[in-house]
Amino acid sequence: MSQNQQENTELQGAKEETLVSHLVELRTRLLYAVVAVLVVFGILCIYPGSKELYDFLAKPMASTLPAGDKMIAYGVITPFLVPLKVTLLVAFVLALPFVLYQAWAFIAPGLYKHEKRLVLPVVVSSYVLFLIGMAFCYFFVFQTVFHFIATVSPESINFAPDIEAYLDFVMTMFMAFGLTFEVPVVVLVLVGTGMVSVEKLKGARSYVIVGAFIIAAVLTPPDVISQFMMAVPLILLFELGLVAARFVKPKAQDTLPQE
Template sequence: MSAEQSAAPPERLIDHLLELRSRLLKAVAGWLLVLLALLPFANKLYGWLAKPLLDKLPAGGQLIAIDVAAPFFTPLKLALVVAMVLSAPWALYQLWSFVAPGLYQREKRLARPLLVSAVLLFYIGCAFAYFLVLPTVFGFLAKTTPTGVAMMTDITHYLDFVLVIFLAFGLSFELPVALVVAVALGAVTPSQLREWRGYAVVVIFIIAAILTPPDILSQLLLALPMMALYELGIVAGGWVKAKNSPVADA
């Protein structure tokens, strides 16, 4: 439905559905192309993903495969996920091309930077988890392994654990975007966000305790960036408020 009209005739609705199907097919095609490019390097991708753990294991430490087919299917699963993440900007572009004609110019000016910011923040969150959080977490776990116990993690369980960490940090880093959207919709104001700062800190630490392993360093590695991102969301929300109102929120 466009912004200029509340209802569309059947022919126009069919045109919208055909265009939606075309955009979805293009998004899937982009994902498949990235996947095909990654498949020959699936094992190398997994080796790269396993490096934070392998670097913390004693000399000769390694991952193991419990299931017979795991050495084949686990790298393939990783390639599928990586292809999805890398092709996300293309899929979002197709979504944007579909919905943009129905948006007002003011909505377009707000939505474009939000979409770009959301993608970049997700990537930054994943990179932060890989280069800083995972080495810290695995270093802690390796040091707390009981004497006489060999830390030999199954490759499938390791992949699932790391993907959860990536997802947790990627989504957590979307906090500024969520706050800006809330301000743009009028659900909150920047001044309210500043007043709720103390409550936000408590909620952030609770989230960090739930999403990270039970060591204070890992929790801080998630909580501190989220606190900084909360402040960034307040600043960005104030900018949006000022752009959409003749009087800025005090």
């Protein structure tokens, strides 16, 4: 075997060894993340309990029902499975910082210094803003929307939602408002990576306003109140992102060598 062939063989072996080591590390990080979610899930099942968590989630709807009325369950095991689904979702949200840390630990060695400085604040702020969006939806939007639905419901209809359909609706709304509150982060990333300038974003303000109401019309129930409760925060958060973006140095001005 010639020297070139030997070098190529060694290089190929090194690449395969590197790939295997990355896959092993990825499997380990995923395992840690899954175990963290399951541990939090087990703790929540013990305290406060899956029933209590679902009752808390259903409180906005239950408060709008007539006195003595409750939500209904069509399936035989639905009253058991739905609270467990809620508990698992809550466990995932609570364990998400640790899950994101595992993702960060896996990709961090391959990032440049300026990318590391950008990723960590983006991840932390995204998580916090997502929680704020969910809280805004739970404490303000749900009360308004459910009260509106109960008010306009005809007297001949017994308004008693199914618990599984309610969970699907709540999760959709949580996701919609959580992503809506990510607008400042999106603006900061666009400016920080040099993809667009603050001046261009300001020039697109009118399109953002129209787009906010279109997105709200698609994601929220077909009532004006809930649409405004999504569109208005989206616009305000866009403006907040513009203010914060003034303090962000674009990537073109901040290129640093890899560590």
